[in-house]
Amino acid sequence: MTKIAAIVGGGVIGGGWAARFALMGWNVQVFDPDPEAKRKISEVMAGAERALPMLYEAPLRARGKISFHQTIAEAVSGAQYVQESVPERLELKQKVYAELQAHCSEDVVLASSTSGFKPSELQEGAARPGQIIVAHPFNPVYLLPLAELVPGVNGAPETVEKAREILIDIGMYPLHVKAEIDAHIADRFLEAVWREALWLVKDGIATTEEIDDAIRYGFGLRWAQMGLFETYRVAGGEAGMKHFMAQFGPALKWPWTKLMDVPEFNEELVDLIAGQSDAQSGHMSIRELERLRDDNLVAILRALKGQNAGAGKLIADHDATLRAPLGGEVPLVTVRRTVPVDWTDVNGHMNEGRYGQVFSDASEELMFHVGADRDYIAAGNSYFTAETGVKYVLETHAGEGFYVETRVALGQGKKLRLLHEMKRAKDDALLATCDQFLLHVSLETRKSCPPLPQVLQAVEALAAKHAD
Amino acid sequence: MTKIAAIVGGGVIGGGWAARFALMGWNVQVFDPDPEAKRKISEVMAGAERALPMLYEAPLRARGKISFHQTIAEAVSGAQYVQESVPERLELKQKVYAELQAHCSEDVVLASSTSGFKPSELQEGAARPGQIIVAHPFNPVYLLPLAELVPGVNGAPETVEKAREILIDIGMYPLHVKAEIDAHIADRFLEAVWREALWLVKDGIATTEEIDDAIRYGFGLRWAQMGLFETYRVAGGEAGMKHFMAQFGPALKWPWTKLMDVPEFNEELVDLIAGQSDAQSGHMSIRELERLRDDNLVAILRALKGQNAGAGKLIADHDATLRAPLGGEVPLVTVRRTVPVDWTDVNGHMNEGRYGQVFSDASEELMFHVGADRDYIAAGNSYFTAETGVKYVLETHAGEGFYVETRVALGQGKKLRLLHEMKRAKDDALLATCDQFLLHVSLETRKSCPPLPQVLQAVEALAAKHAD
Missing domain, CATH: 1.10.1040.10 (N-(1-d-carboxylethyl)-l-norvaline Dehydrogenase; domain 2)
Structure with missing residues (x-):
């Protein structure tokens, strides 16, 4: 069942939360009395849906729906998590929390984006103070992983634990701030x-x-x-x-x-x-600056992801949880993703070298599928590519979605030949093909050798299936 | 003639300066009474010579020599630029500047790495105060471009201008701080x-x-x-x-x-x-942490370079000044560089996709050589790659130097076929080959069309020359 997050208060911060939740598969219910809220949030969403998927090698979950509601009661209906980002006025926030608690059961997380108030101030006079905590994000919320999670002395451990799980689920890093203090840490x-x-x-x-x-x-x-x-x-x-x-x-x-x-x-x-x-x-207009900022952040985060360091490690770990095993379809869909900004070149399209990377990723997915996974590699075995032939059919650009279909054309002893077709997601147009010849190697001798029996069997089975 | 920089005071900062100057082609003369100075600087140099070349697509200039000297007089002999990084004690620094001025002519830049003192304090009582300025770097000096250039009211404009040119020459960004203030800016x-x-x-x-x-x-x-x-x-x-x-x-x-x-x-x-x-x-040991830090910085700086943004734009601009036009040799050496850290994969070697990038870079260099350069592309013409065949012969790893030899096998009308050989720098061993077929296109119609006459002539001439 699709999970539901309620966003109370739109704007840049609330909109960023809405975009992140929706792109991570949550349905999002928004309450904001501002008549411009819908436009503002859809603008944030446009930036987010371009940038966030670029951080991941795995396809994101099916996108959730964003709906707009006239009352807080309606917006929080069915929600497991409520993120409040209303203006920084304490009496307004306390009023909002009173209304939230009137319409939410006690197992719903009520989290505030506030930087100006401590959780104890928000909890003051509340019916169930333990349900109210601070989850303070950083702009742009859809790209930066940090959320300062501050329960104060009255925040309930169950609320913190639930919030932590949900923030991790949407790719954030909940930094549990144990003592409450003005402005938290950052x-x-x-x-x-x-x-x-x-x-x-x-x-x-x-x-x-x-x-x-x-x-x-x-x-x-x-x-x-x-x-x-x-x-x-x-x-x-x-x-x-x-x-x-x-x-x-x-x-x-x-x-x-x-x-x-x-x-x-x-x-x-x-x-x-x-x-x-x-x-x-x-x-530069603010839109242009936002685009610049997002492209730079995507490039930096992807660079750190390549090093498995800093915020890039968080994304790599989250990516791994999104990765689903390949299905049984013929041909196999081995890659499904969008073209990130760091893959384009002076001609404005995806650089030819990145096609090589796409097909390398496709064969790596197939390797994992037949059991030649990280453990197999750690134990000293792997496939190395000996030869590839790529045909470039159509151009593709940053932000465009595509997928790769892979067939095993030969799987015999240490030899493996794969045929990949890269297609555009929106219309299945053929973008490029790759004929790839691999050899199984021992990572000790760096010389070719037969795969272990279970891998060979899986390769042979696929070759037979794909021969039809 | 090789230019000479004198480094007075080694350690992490002085060593970082020494490494940057040497890797950018300057001879470096070091004075440091610490008996450990040589070991310390060579350790910084080991990190620098791995990381700094990774930032550049162009080959760096021939490396300068680092020599160690017993006296300041000997160390500054023939130097155009002196960088002082002795401990942060004012009386010590003033003594060093008195000695420097006794042995340097007035056209030599005397720059201090100090963060604790203002230029006016260093200049106090000096024979020629205008010659002394602050050039405050950031650790690691060999990777971070920022140097705060602070002349104070007494620093001579000629000194500032000379320092600016030299810092740009070694790939740094001199930030001219107009008013002197304790601790400068950062x-x-x-x-x-x-x-x-x-x-x-x-x-x-x-x-x-x-x-x-x-x-x-x-x-x-x-x-x-x-x-x-x-x-x-x-x-x-x-x-x-x-x-x-x-x-x-x-x-x-x-x-x-x-x-x-x-x-x-x-x-x-x-x-x-x-x-x-x-x-x-x-x-983790400090060495391991340094390596992590440097790899992350290289990856971030390369990511920003790909976006032509922030510090990455500085490096791209510097890279362009290092790029020499291709020679007339047969075959043409189109690429000469080291494998950066962001090019390796789960098997610990350069990922197959990056070979595609290497050969894409090689063909781009050849394009520029025949006149299909950025202006040509901006005017609406370019070559697109239609097909490539890559053979992977030997593995290669981060930090390894290599070059690419390129032959024009066919240059006829809109058709261009290039044969590339990628070889290891240290022993000329063949790493990979690429057979690449390109078509000339109009960037308006995105359809193939003949190149402009001068480009076609250059291509035909190369094809004839390489046919022998």
Whole structure:
């Protein structure tokens, strides 16, 4: 049965939650009194449905439906999970939670996107405070995995556990923050940096663009993969973390920052920053910037996925749970996915080299299907490709869905020949074909040898089946 | 003539500078009284020579030599650029600058890696203060492009200009910081975050690992590509930067951080953090962590390069300056590079799909050589690959150098057939071959058509030459 999430409050954050849930197979029921909510959410969804599937090698689950509702009661009907993203006003939020609890049973998770309030503040005066927790996401919600999960002292362990499972199910990383504190964890860092940045701009030390460059050409690249402490541990070198701290610690006493002070937040400062930001990025629309941001995030996340590191490891692990065993159909559908942004080239279409990767993935899926899986490889056996012939029939572009049909044309001893057809998802048009000849090898000798009996049998059976 | 950089003070930072200069073709002369300097620098160099070439599609210049010297006078002999990275003690640095100026002519750039001192402090009492500036890099210096270039009021414009050119020459991004300020720009942010992180650990809100996760699964991914202000501009949505500031600005008045205060830096705090860091990362040696960090940075930078965005655009631009036109040899050497980390697969060797990319790059180089370059493509013409046949002969692995020899087997009207041989750099062993058939197309109709006359002539000439 399709699971249901209710989204209370749309906008950029609520819309991001809606898109992520729907693309991960949940039906989504939205309540937002804003007459523009439907348009805003569908715009977020358009970005999400382009970008999110690009992170995965496995096909995503069948998409859930997004529906819009006139009342909270209607929106939460049948929902296992409610995500509240209404404006940051405590009395409004408390009113919403009162209404949510009037219409939800106690086993439903009620989670807030708030960064400004602690869970104890949301829970105050509630009928069932244990049901209310914070699940604070980061924009764009459909691409960044982090959600700070903050129950406070009153959040019920069952609620936390349920929320954790659901967030993992939709590909997020629930970071359980054990003590409640203003702004949770990450936003405290953002706030510290934001304050310092305002000073630097106000005092004319640097422009908004120079500050962005100082971040993205330097420590931003470090933080995208290791964060703060592990980066410094490495910087400390052989002498270790204590040595690093001995070097860096005393800097705490130096008057390096203006953080003791808060810049006056007046119109002049807003104009200064908005003006510099226009000079820096005003030549692009917000839609174009969003697309740039999403393409960059997809490329970075896929790069980290290739290394099985950082946020890329989270996606790889989630990908594995989405991977279904191949069916018994003839020919076998071995790959089903969309073309990610990092696969296109100067001609604006998928680069010829990536076809090789598609067919390599197709043969890897077939290998797994016949039992030549990771364990088999770890035990010292594998198939290596000896020769491929690819014919490029039609162009394909980033975001386009496709699938690969694979036939075993020969499966005899150490020899295996596969015929792949790559087809466009929307109309089954043939995009490319591949004739692939593989040899079974021993990973110890790096020389060809017969496969183990159970793999050989499976290959022979497929060859016989596909010969018809 | 090979250019010379002097490195005064080795260690992680000085060693990173030495490695970057040497890999970019400069001879490097090191002075460091530490008897371990040679070993330390050669360890940094081992990491650098593996990782840095992976960022480039073009071959790097012939590597410069690193030599070690007993005196500053000897180390700076013949140098155009001196990078000082001695310990952060002002009287020591001033003594070093006095000696440097005694042995360097006034047209040599004297740059400091300091984060703790302003240029005016280094220049104080110097014979020629205008020659001394700050060029503050970020670890690992051989991968991260940022260098904060801070001349202060006394730094000479000629010195800044010379330093800028040299830093660009070695693939860095000199960020000219116009006003001098303690800690320059980036370290002020790092300091703000570090302080806040110490509080969170000290107060038991989060562990070092939780803080790292809060960064690398969330805003770290944003900052690696856009930095702070552009990210927020996008978050503000259609309403723009002013709207974003109106939402976020008031938060400045909330008591969100402990930044007004400095945690006591005592042994207890050091033990707490070092202990958590051991629990988080202690199962890996510093060498292993460095390797992980470098592989991740290479993968992220290559991903951004593919998008021509952020720090990846800097590398793409630098790459273009390193690209030499193809020679007149038969066959043509079209590709010369190392296998980057993002090209290997579950079998531990270069994935078959990446061979397709190598041969695609090879044909693109040949296209450029015959005049079918970016301008030609922008004007609506290109070659599309119709068919390829690849034979995989030997395995190859990350970090291994290789080159591709290309022959034009047929160049007739709209038809072009290329034969590529991919060979290992160290012993010229054949790794793979590719038989590639291309058709000239109009990018408007996406249908085949004859090339423009000058391209056709060049193709025919090559075909005739390669037929011998």
